[in-house]
Amino acid sequence: MKEIIVGILFVMVFSHVNAQKHGKPISVEALQKVMLDKTQEIVSISCDFSQEKQMQYLDEAISSRGKLFFDKNNRLRWEYVDPFEYLIVINDGNFIIETDGRKSEYDIESNKMFSQISELIISSVNGTVFTDDKFNVEAYVDDKQYLVYLEPNIEELKQVIRKIKMRINKSDFSVDQVVMYEEQDDFTEINFLNKQFNEVLPNHLFIVE
Amino acid sequence: MRYCQIICLLLSSVFFHSCSSSKTSSYHKSELTAPLLGEHNTALYKASINVFGNYFSGLVLLKHNAEKDDYNIVMLSEVGLTICEFYSHDNEIVLRKASSLFKSKKAQSVLAEDLSFLVDEISEVKAKSDSRYKSNSGIIYSTNSDGQVNQIRKRRLVNGVRIDFEDYKKGIPTNIYFKNKGIGFSMKLKLIKVS
Numbered sequence A: 001m002k003e004i005i006v007g008i009l010f011v012m013v014f015s016h017v018n019a020q021k022h023g024k025p026i027s028v029e030a031l032q033k034v035m036l037d038k039t040q041e042i043v044s045i046s047c048d049f050s051q052e053k054q055m056q057y058l059d060e061a062i063s064s065r066g067k068l069f070f071d072k073n074n075r076l077r078w079e080y081v082d083p084f085e086y087l088i089v090i091n092d093g094n095f096i097i098e099t100d101g102r103k104s105e106y107d108i109e110s111n112k113m114f115s116q117i118s119e120l121i122i123s124s125v126n127g128t129v130f131t132d133d134k135f136n137v138e139a140y141v142d143d144k145q146y147l148v149y150l151e152p153n154i155e156e157l158k159q160v161i162r163k164i165k166m167r168i169n170k171s172d173f174s175v176d177q178v179v180m181y182e183e184q185d186d187f188t189e190i191n192f193l194n195k196q197f198n199e200v201l202p203n204h205l206f207i208v209e
Numbered sequence B: 001m002r003y004c005q006i007i008c009l010l011l012s013s014v015f016f017h018s019c020s021s022s023k024t025s026s027y028h029k030s031e032l033t034a035p036l037l038g039e040h041n042t043a044l045y046k047a048s049i050n051v052f053g054n055y056f057s058g059l060v061l062l063k064h065n066a067e068k069d070d071y072n073i074v075m076l077s078e079v080g081l082t083i084c085e086f087y088s089h090d091n092e093i094v095l096r097k098a099s100s101l102f103k104s105k106k107a108q109s110v111l112a113e114d115l116s117f118l119v120d121e122i123s124e125v126k127a128k129s130d131s132r133y134k135s136n137s138g139i140i141y142s143t144n145s146d147g148q149v150n151q152i153r154k155r156r157l158v159n160g161v162r163i164d165f166e167d168y169k170k171g172i173p174t175n176i177y178f179k180n181k182g183i184g185f186s187m188k189l190k191l192i193k194v195s
Helices: A002-020 A028-039 A112-126 B002-024 B105-119
Strands: A024-026 A044-054 A062-071 A076-082 A086-091 A094-099 A102-107 A135-141 A145-152 A163-169 A175-181 A187-197 B042-051 B054-065 B070-076 B082-089 B092-098 B124-127 B132-135 B139-143 B149-154 B161-169 B172-180 B185-194
Touching (some): A028 A145, A094 A112, B092 B105, B105 B161, B105 B185
Antiparallel strands (some): A076 A086, A135 A145, A145 A163, A175 A187, B042 B185, B132 B139, B139 B149
16 A cells, blocks of 8 residues: 555656656757757857745745856856845856955866866856766757756765756757756746847956956 | 951952842843844845855845744855755754755854854843843843844853844844854854845
8 A cells, every 4th residue: 555655656746747847858969969069159148147046935036136258268257246246257267256355266177166166157058068977968848948957966966956957048049047956946046138149258357356 | 367367358248249239130031132033024144254264155044934933044155055054943043954065063053053143032131231231141232222232242262252233224233243252253244135
């Protein structure tokens, strides 16, 4: 009897998970190839982003917003402007954080944690995250978007993120949304808005004085 | 010998005087309220933390559940990942969850105690002056002219703590400064949002 109940519960949970993954399953390799071809045409991206942290016991999300700049040399400026100021710059092997007027600089090569964070941020922005062998990947497609689900397969990442969902724009193959799921249904949703491609980005954006 | 008698007499008079003064100011039910959250449900602070010269930042969210009179206190990174989560009820705070980025048991316990001062009910105190009170567990509270707690001190040889509360707005402090003695841990909280 116990086995039957467990079995029913398993089927219910499994069908619920599948029901959330809208769209038709597609080959990850095929999507990866198209994405890599498309992203080669992109020299730079600049956009706004909005971030919402949803927690199990909170009535409303913790919202923030900011600006993002990225170029083909894997230089990135990730800047929160409201309701707090917080800046991450990745440039030339350095991971720089500026907040409260303080600047902290980390060498990506010698710091495994910042190396992984850096890889994760950059590959999420340029859409190559699902070529990363640290994740098990599933891909789906619907009328408007590609949906990519990533589950970490290394322990260090599993302890921080349970799953990542990415929505990729079907027309320009840019990332529209990243959702990072933690334990107990807590998640952070980041939406990329007002995207501009291949604009000239001045060097000073990637320098923190 | 005569000197010894005089010294003994002086010491005993000081002793009896101090005993009699503590009797006149005994512990009584406190009218002080915990610095957070008053009538509010949720407060979000930006946190700046200094541990042994290493600087970290993040967000601290305090959520009051009026029905159960309990608190959820969460520290998260600016990019949204939960670093640790505490639960406080009946002046007992427990760690519910800690990310692999925040493993140190010592740091967890220092942070738990520091945060508990924000929400713990102040039950019985003894007046030391018009604006200073001492609890029966040895915690000293100072108040501003509006009767709001503007400083909490717990004196200990190691890990004593001093917390200053500044710029109360809508009954909630805008800036909170924690300084833990002997362990090189300090934290500043700046109010971002209250609801």
